[in-house]
Amino acid sequence: DTGVSQNPRHKITKRGQNVTFRCDPISEHNRLYWYRQTLGQGPEFLTYFQNEAQLEKSRLLSDRFSAERPKGSFSTLEIQRTEQGDSAMYLCASSRGTSGYQETQYFGPGTRLLVL
Amino acid sequence: DQQVKQNSPSLSVQEGRISILNCDYTNSMFDYFLWYKKYPAEGPTFLISISSIKDKNEDGRFTVFLNKSAKHLSLHIVPSQPGDSAVYFCAASSNDYKLSFGAGTTVTVRA
Numbered sequence: 680d681t682g683v684s685q686n687p688r689h690k691i692t693k694r695g696q697n698v699t700f701r702c703d704p705i706s707e708h709n710r711l712y713w714y715r716q717t718l719g720q721g722p723e724f725l726t727y728f729q730n731e732a733q734l735e736k737s738r739l740l741s742d743r744f745s746a747e748r749p750k751g752s753f754s755t756l757e758i759q760r761t762e763q764g765d766s767a768m769y770l771c772a773s774s775r776g777t778s779g780y781q782e783t784q785y786f787g788p789g790t791r792l793l794v795l
Numbered sequence: 796d797q798q799v800k801q802n803s804p805s806l807s808v809q810e811g812r813i814s815i816l817n818c819d820y821t822n823s824m825f826d827y828f829l830w831y832k833k834y835p836a837e838g839p840t841f842l843i844s845i846s847s848i849k850d851k852n853e854d855g856r857f858t859v860f861l862n863k864s865a866k867h868l869s870l871h872i873v874p875s876q877p878g879d880s881a882v883y884f885c886a887a888s889s890n891d892y893k894l895s896f897g898a899g900t901t902v903t904v905r906a
Contacts, residue, residue, distance in 0.1 A: 685838075720898050721799070724893035735892070788837050
């Protein structure tokens, strides 16, 4: 296993710009999750995919956020018209997807977004 | 609403001694619990988990205890080592795949 990878690791953008992050899960992991972490808090769930199907979205995921996993492998998270409140660490995780919900989620290194 | 709470934001322990981290939860539907460790500028790393059908799970220096009636779990690290200095997150899930995390406890292991 090469682990979950995320790109870019850091992103600085101006308010109003669009940004896109990429996540490559562990090979053969069917489930992929996105979380957001702000300073002093634990990660908060945003959304998850079972293969290419997006099965749940948090109310934290406003209309400006969209996530895709077109071929059931890598995923992208896009934020349109960024706001300063979007500044956070965006974490991706994956799990096998063969053991029900009681299975370990493995996290990537995260993408740190700063909106100026 | 914070369904998983780690009420101690920090813990300092001497090398070689035991570290005890605590976690409380409010959602009685939670039945799977995990501990993650996080270094600065890295993602959380899985440490150990426990299902609600157990009250203890051990893996090397790490032991997790679950008290369902009190909705409380704890992580014991024995002996503590300098490399254990990190932020530790407690997480819980029910049957909906998403993890709910506490705010974390920063552990500092003193030489």
